[in-house]
Amino acid sequence: MTRPSLRLPYHQGTTAHVSSIYPFSVQGSFGHLGTYVGLDLLAGGGEFCWDPFEAYGSGLVTNPNGWILGEPGNGKSALVKCLLWRQAAIYGSGPDGRWFGIVDPKGEYAMLAEHLGLTTVRLSPGGTTTVNPLAPGxxxxxxxxxxxxxxxxxxxxxxxxxxxxxxxxxxxxxxxxxxxxxxxxxxxxxxxxxxxxxxxxxxxxxxxxxxxxxxxxxxxxxxxxxxxxxxxxxxxLRGMFDGRSTVPLRWDGPGVVLDLSAVPLDSDALPLVMVAAAGWFQQLMACPGPQRVQILDEAWALLRNRHTAGYLQTCFKLGRTYGVANLCITHRASDLVAQADDGTATSKIAAGLLADSATKVVLRQAPDQLDAAVAHFGLTGPEASIVGQLTRGRALWKLGGRTAVVQHILGPGEQPIVDTDARMHGTARRGADAA
Ligand SMILES: Nc1ncnc2c1ncn2[C@@H]1O[C@H](COP(=O)(O)OP(=O)(O)O)[C@@H](O)[C@H]1O
Ligand SMILES: [Mg+2]
Incomplete structure (x- = not known):
């Protein structure tokens, strides 16, 4: 018996058109290790999975640190929130799973904290929460x-x-x-x-x-x-760091969110709060413990000051020693150099931080930022043109020497965790009225 064969009408085309159906232009998959992120658009829309520790374990990257870059509103924080949420589902949270430390200058991780049972420490000048950065940790x-x-x-x-x-x-x-x-x-x-x-x-x-x-x-x-x-x-820092801690610094939970939203982003107090809070956090990061993921959202604020930039540097260096993956989120590649208040010293730290992170996720960048992205993130010409055209939730991933373009897919039920547009479409008010 002969096998049935597929019969197609004869087609003739030029190489300019036929090259588009060349089957081997699709790259191989990055594998199934880690949490699901979304669709790998360079691998025919297959699944793209990632986890900082798995990527390190499989030799894809040489350190567990990463930068996430993108214009506001393109889905940087949403990506991170989903990654943490999914990591907790796969690896568990707490002493036998993952421990999450989040520095949250906008106060937007509250819903995730509630879902994962993270302790939220809300610092505000003259507020009721005191953290003692000198306490024995x-x-x-x-x-x-x-x-x-x-x-x-x-x-x-x-x-x-x-x-x-x-x-x-x-x-x-x-x-x-x-x-x-x-x-x-x-x-x-x-x-x-x-x-x-x-x-x-x-x-x-x-x-x-x-x-x-x-x-x-x-x-x-x-x-x-x-x-x-x-x-x-x-x-x-009145009331925030001047006395004994009113919140315990403990391992035996799934993690901590440091909510700094009561301290204005452009105030003189923010760098001070970040220095003190970073010192408090460092005690947790610099000792043996479970696998930890530290998220520094709006990390450009840390790069404005030599001491907080120095804190980031220590975190990145100690990452592998203590099993901590550091993920920094910022807007523009130029943030990494332009924020420095003391010229070259801080810029050098920032450049070193980029060099010390093997994972780079670049969401949409404005046309005037593309040159900086090419210079600091080592993008090729075609990669830079992709970055200029990305839509919300879509990012160019650089993992070690490999590249992927990934559409982050939100799962059912994840929208409320990532929604920072609630005030734009009025749902925040309705939710607050209902509560
Ligand atoms: N992959 C995605 N699919 C659909 N909506 C998304 C996606 N990523 C982000 N969003 C929406 O876009 C809005 C802005 O995202 P956000 O993560 O806060 O941006 P950024 O941190 O880059 O400023 C959020 O309200 C979120 O619901
Ligand atoms: Mg954000």
Whole structure:
């Protein structure tokens, strides 16, 4: 018996047209490991799956860090929210699954936090939530006292340096260190920034001896530091970081959302809040634990300041050591260089951060940003032209040396988690009225 064959009418065409049906122009699949993201448009619309740890495990990328770039409203946050939601479904959440740490400057992760049971820490100047960046964290057991002193002193100098908008002088730096050293070796279990400020304003004899100065001279010379700390505690950060923590820093949950929406995005206080909050978060990230995913939404705000940019740098470097995947979200490629307040130092950190992230997801960029995207994300000419024409939810993914164009597909029930347009179409008001 002969096999039935497909009979088609004879067709003749030129190579210009027939090349479009060349079957081998479709690339292979990236595999099924990770969570479903959407359709891989360069692989014939097949499924595209991704997970930072799986991609690292399979050798596709050399580190678990990534940047997500795109004009506002194109679906950057929506992509991240769905990825976390789906990761929790596949890998579980909490100590036996994934732990999520989210820095949320717009307060838009509330619904996801509710669905995943994440603790939301809402910081606002003069508010009721206090976080103590000097509190002993879960890493205390793994952290010798000298390391703890260094971490605390680094945090205090970063805060003072941010207020003064300059690096500290040697003596200023030394006095902060001496105050932190003194308070850490004292019997006080949970020192606060207010304790450090008190010691800096009136140094003890031990501190003066150590700095080879009389205590009155010392106080006069370091009054700038004392004023800066006072400004922090009584004005910019009032109520947020000046006392003992009112929220526990714990592992045994699925994660934490740091809601910073009460601090205006362009205010002087935001970099300070980010420095202090980052120090608090760092304690969780820099110790062994479950696989963690840290999300830094609107990361351009972190890149405005040398200290917060330095925090990102530490996170990226420690990512592999402690099993943390860092995902930063920002608008434009030029954010990575233009935000720097002190010229080259911060720009260099930003350039290093990009180089240290093996995964780059680029959503639509405005025409004037394409050159910057090509320069900083290493896009080819055809890739850049794709990026200029992408529609909402569609992104160019660069994974190690490979490229995909992926349409993120929202699942049934995911729309309310990702919806940031509610106010535009009036559903937020109706929802609030109904509640
Ligand atoms: N893949 C998608 N499919 C359908 N709607 C989407 C998709 N991605 C995002 N959206 C919608 O677009 C709006 C803006 O998305 P958002 O993630 O907040 O943008 P961005 O973070 O880039 O500013 C949201 O209300 C969301 O519901
Ligand atoms: Mg967003």
């Amino acid at each position: 879960p890493s205390t057991d793994h952290e010798p006292e000298d390391k703890q002193i260094l971490r605390r002193a680094e945090m205090c100098t970063a805060l003072v340096g941010t207020v003064l908008e300059r690096a500290l002088t040697q003596l200023e730096d030394a006095v902060v260190f001496a105050a932190v050293d003194q308070i850490t070796s004292s019997p006080v279990i949970e020192p606060t920034l207010a304790d450090v400020a008190r010691l800096v304003a009136s140094p003890t004899e031990t501190m003066a001896e150590r700095l080879r100065s009389t205590d009155r001279d010392l106080a006069a010379e370091t009054s700038t530091v004392a004023y800066a700390l006072d400004k922090l505690l009584s004005r910019s």
